[in-house]
Amino acid sequence: MTEQQPIAVLGGGSFGTALANLLAENGQRVRLWMRDAAQAEAIRVKRENPRYLKGIKVHAGVEPVTDLAATLQACDLVFVVLPSSALRAALQPVADLLAGKLLVSTTKGIEANTFKLMSQILEEIAPQARIGVISGPNLAREIAEHALTATVIASEDEELCRRVQQVLHGRTFRVYASRDRFGVELGGALKNVYAIMSGMAVALGMGENTKSMLITRALAEMTRFAVQMGANPMTFLGLAGVGDLIVTCSSPKSRNYQVGYALGQGLSLEDAVTRLGEVAEGVNTIRVLKARADQLGVYMPLVAGLHAILFEGRTLDQVIGLLMSGEPKTDVDFISASGF
Numbered sequence: 001m002t003e004q005q006p007i008a009v010l011g012g013g014s015f016g017t018a019l020a021n022l023l024a025e026n027g028q029r030v031r032l033w034m035r036d037a038a039q040a041e042a043i044r045v046k047r048e049n050p051r052y053l054k055g056i057k058v059h060a061g062v063e064p065v066t067d068l069a070a071t072l073q074a075c076d077l078v079f080v081v082l083p084s085s086a087l088r089a090a091l092q093p094v095a096d097l098l099a100g101k102l103l104v105s106t107t108k109g110i111e112a113n114t115f116k117l118m119s120q121i122l123e124e125i126a127p128q129a130r131i132g133v134i135s136g137p138n139l140a141r142e143i144a145e146h147a148l149t150a151t152v153i154a155s156e157d158e159e160l161c162r163r164v165q166q167v168l169h170g171r172t173f174r175v176y177a178s179r180d181r182f183g184v185e186l187g188g189a190l191k192n193v194y195a196i197m198s199g200m201a202v203a204l205g206m207g208e209n210t211k212s213m214l215i216t217r218a219l220a221e222m223t224r225f226a227v228q229m230g231a232n233p234m235t236f237l238g239l240a241g242v243g244d245l246i247v248t249c250s251s252p253k254s255r256n257y258q259v260g261y262a263l264g265q266g267l268s269l270e271d272a273v274t275r276l277g278e279v280a281e282g283v284n285t286i287r288v289l290k291a292r293a294d295q296l297g298v299y300m301p302l303v304a305g306l307h308a309i310l311f312e313g314r315t316l317d318q319v320i321g322l323l324m325s326g327e328p329k330t331d332v333d334f335i336s337a338s339g340f
Helices: 014-025 037-046 068-074 084-097 118-125 140-144 158-168 181-203 208-228 233-237 239-250 255-264 269-276 281-296 301-311 316-325
Strands: 007-010 030-033 053-057 062-065 077-080 102-105 130-135 149-154 173-178
Touching (some): 014 053, 014 062, 014 140, 014 158, 030 068, 053 140, 102 158, 149 181, 149 239, 181 208, 208 281, 208 301
Antiparallel strands (some): 130 149
């Protein structure tokens, strides 16, 4: 019998660690790659990732490693769990090793200068690779603690989708499939922006009606923008759209929500990010999203409002006043308003 080929997880943060554990619990051999040799050694010795998932035991089937080239040479299925700002720099030098690999991006972000999603960057770096994305309401600690969770693997490569479902689907983790890779990935990136605003609203003591309004109008904005970019609006009714939006806008475990909450408490953006100690992709996304929405002429008042708060010196009260004085549109886009 031939030895089972390991699966690579690139990125030793909270989600990378939780994902590696899921794979190992399903009987897979896992190489968890990270840049930091001291972090890798700590996981190897203590079987815990104290910086990102304190108190969660790292499965014995997870091998922490720091040699990226050797990891890629040993693995055909590669989960890419790197911050959007680091993905290109980390993978470009080893591009020749990615040909023919199954590359699955889990990063919910947008590259600042190009407005490219992570899978598009992977395609650019490794045009011969087979690409998919994972997105959904997937808080890392809850996954690590075996809370019942579902996700979406999206790719036009049906065999890739089946492979990911095979290795990840388990007792507490369900994996659904989609062909709308662009829509699924865009939903995962856009919702981070609205989670920041939701965290601010909670810190300022706003009511449940207000939070509900923010989430549903956020969904309308996300869908409107995504359709303009070529996505299927129906994708946003699923896990990668409304599902992910609900969890990230309502849970204190969400990194972007935590940044927003700190801002609502009066911290500066820099201090809020520093207190978090991890990457909150929504902070990176808001600038590029605002610029692209303006360029395309897409009506996104919540995005414009959050940008005004973070980068233009406006207060939340001022922005809410402008939002509430705006002309009401139809409740749900893509449904005919004729007969009103």
